[in-house]
Amino acid sequence: MTIKRNGSAVWSGGIKDGKGAVSTGSGALKDAQYGFNTRFEDGPGTNPEELIGAAHAGCFTMALSGQLGKAGMTAQELRTTATVSMEKEGDGFTITAVHLDLVARIPGASQEAFDQAAKTAKENCPVSKLLNADITLSARLEN
Numbered sequence: 001m002t003i004k005r006n007g008s009a010v011w012s013g014g015i016k017d018g019k020g021a022v023s024t025g026s027g028a029l030k031d032a033q034y035g036f037n038t039r040f041e042d043g044p045g046t047n048p049e050e051l052i053g054a055a056h057a058g059c060f061t062m063a064l065s066g067q068l069g070k071a072g073m074t075a076q077e078l079r080t081t082a083t084v085s086m087e088k089e090g091d092g093f094t095i096t097a098v099h100l101d102l103v104a105r106i107p108g109a110s111q112e113a114f115d116q117a118a119k120t121a122k123e124n125c126p127v128s129k130l131l132n133a134d135i136t137l138s139a140r141l142e143n
Contacts, residue, residue: 009034022046049084049095056127057082060100063125067117068106076105085133097134105142114141 007029011020021031029051037043057080068075085097102118118139122128128135 022048022051049086052095052127052131053082053084053098056084056098056125056131057100059125059127060121061102064102064104064118064121067121068109068114071113071117073106073109073113073117076107078105079103095131095133097136098131100135100137100139102137102139103142104139107143109141109143111141115139 006025007022008025009020009022012018016036019033019035021033023030023032029046033045034047035043035045038045039047039049060082061078061080064078064080065075079102081101083099083101084095085099086093087096100122104114104118106114118137122135122137
């Protein structure tokens with residue numbers, strides 16, 4: 001079974017003075033502004049790295065929910081932030097790392113079972129498998 005999803009981008013102008021917009025096929029994100037200032041400065045809008053972070057956080061958190069279910073646990077809340085690091089390399093930039101920061105509330109969960117589920121989810125969520133970056137995880141269980 002193959003599942004296909006899509007996103008799109010439109011760009012006009014040069015790299016520094018140009019403007020673009022990104023959208024998702026589902027319409028959840030429509031014509032979100034991006035440009036040099038949103039990617040390399042603090043301008044209003046989004047950027048590819050932020051979108052990758054959101055995708056990775058969502059994928060990992062959902063995968064963790066599945067791993068918890070396999071271990072007989074159900075989360076009250078899983079809250080993940082993915083911080084994407086990009087560094088200049090040669091003539092361009094490379095995404096070098098993603099750090100997943102997870103805070104979880106799982107009634108009755110043991111630390112050992114939680115740690116194993118989080119590790120397995122990090123290693124096996126589809127976005128983790130896609131990225132050629134150092135992926136680290138901080139996972140805190142609050143019960």
